[in-house]
Amino acid sequence: MTLRLNGNYLDRAVLQATPDAREKSVVGKFGAGFLRTGAAFGSGSFTHNRWYASLFYDGPPGSSLGGLDTGLIVHYIGDYWDDRLFTSDQKPRKVREWTTLDLVLNYTFNLSASVAQNEVAGFARDGGKNSKMKDGKGKNVMPVSTAEYNPCGRRAWLNNTTITLGLNNVFDLAPPFVAGSGENGYDEATANIKGRTWYVALTKRF
Known part of the structure; x- marks a missing residue:
């Protein structure tokens, strides 16, 4: 089993529009309103926490499961403040965190x-x-x-061939609503609206 943890904590992020302007803190906030770029010109959140964790199992060498490599990946995006200029009551609004789970299975044929x-x-x-x-x-x-x-023949083509099956966003979770993103309704820089998706890949090493 292999466990990996990777992430970052953003402690400070400021905006200074001109050399003589006062610095504005944008950490923990959605960028569109605070950076005055607008949703049409791109945006993104400056959340404090972003991390992912993965846990994978590798089959024992020399056995029929020797080519197996399977596991799960958890993605986490922390909460942040929405742009109050776009909220219905013009008051600060918290955008909740977003956590998704991905599954992946790889099998490589290593024929004797x-x-x-x-x-x-x-x-x-x-x-x-x-x-x-x-x-x-x-x-x-x-x-x-x-x-x-x-x-x-079959052995020659299967040997050193890897088959991959994957499933992203297993629980089909929609990204949190962001009023400041305009017509999109979510932060395009850190999330997507694809929902649960699956994929298949075939790799042959010669």
Whole structure:
């Protein structure tokens, strides 16, 4: 099992429009109104907390589960203040945190080599040695090639192939409403409205 934690805490963020202007704190706030950029020109929140955690399981080497790599990822975006200029009562409004869960499963086929491939590359182990016949006479055995040329078939295509199955936003959670984002209704810089989505990927290593 492999556990990873990664995140950041934004302690201070200020805006100074001109060299002689007073600094304005924008940390923990939605950017559109405070930065005076407007939703049409891009925005984004300056939340204090953003982090993600992942927990993955790797199958034991040498077993049928040796190529398995599966786990979950949790994404967290902390709460922040909405732009009060866009709220219905012109009062400060808190935008709640947003937590989503993703699942991913990878399986890589690592097929064992055939018997011929496990011998010395190019020739059989006993090639070129004398061998006794039924009549007691010796006979020189010609080397037998065991090299594999242009392998094909199911084993060749499956070997070193990785199949990935993924599911994002497992609980189909909508992002929190942000009044300051205008017609979109959510913070496009940190969230999306795709909801629960799944994907499949196929990777072949040659």
